[in-house]
Structures are given as structure tokens and as C-alpha cells.
Amino acid sequence: MAGFEWDSEKNKRNFQKHRMPLSVGIPVFSDFNRVEFVDSRQDYGEDRYVTIGVNRYTKILSVVYTVRHGDTICLISVRPASKRERDDYHSML
Numbered sequence: 001m002a003g004f005e006w007d008s009e010k011n012k013r014n015f016q017k018h019r020m021p022l023s024v025g026i027p028v029f030s031d032f033n034r035v036e037f038v039d040s041r042q043d044y045g046e047d048r049y050v051t052i053g054v055n056r057y058t059k060i061l062s063v064v065y066t067v068r069h070g071d072t073i074c075l076i077s078v079r080p081a082s083k084r085e086r087d088d089y090h091s092m093l
Helices: 008-018 022-030 081-090
Strands: 036-039 049-054 060-068 072-081
Touching: 008 022, 008 072, 022 060, 022 081, 036 072, 036 081, 049 081, 060 081
Parallel strands: none
Antiparallel strands: 036 049, 049 060, 060 072
8 A cells, every 4th residue: 555645734724624634534545436536627737636435434535635756645635525526426336
């Protein structure tokens, strides 16, 4: 399994905005039913991805990340999935 990392300031901002630390998103990567797509909303200067899946508390989350140093997953944002994202997740089951 790949390693995980995140920026400590980004972690603080994510907690202030969504009331959850970025680390809450790690278990989503173990969800074999997760939905994943490229985040192409704008040019970020790097490839970014969104994965929607459940954490260990069966809460559906939306996790934005990029891959650095070959296989390290750098978490950028973790938040509760929107209704549309939850619907997308359930439609793939």
C-alpha cells in the first residue's frame, strides 16, 4: 500500500472548513467500491484525483488527492460527499 502525506497548514484549513482532519480520508482508499475520477475543473499544475468512498465509520467521503514521489498519496481535501457524489457511489454498487 502507498504511503500518505499532507501539508499541515492544509490539514488545519480542512479541519476548520469541514470539521475533519485529512487523515480521516485514508480508509477510503481501502474501499474496493470507491468511485474515482480525474479532477479537471481547472489546471492545478499537477494531476489531481477525486475518490468517493466509505471510511471505517461507513460515512461516504469525497477525497481530493495527488500522487507524489511515485506512489505517495498527498491528501488535499476531505469532506462529506455531496448528495450527487453519494448517488454516484451508490449507483456503482
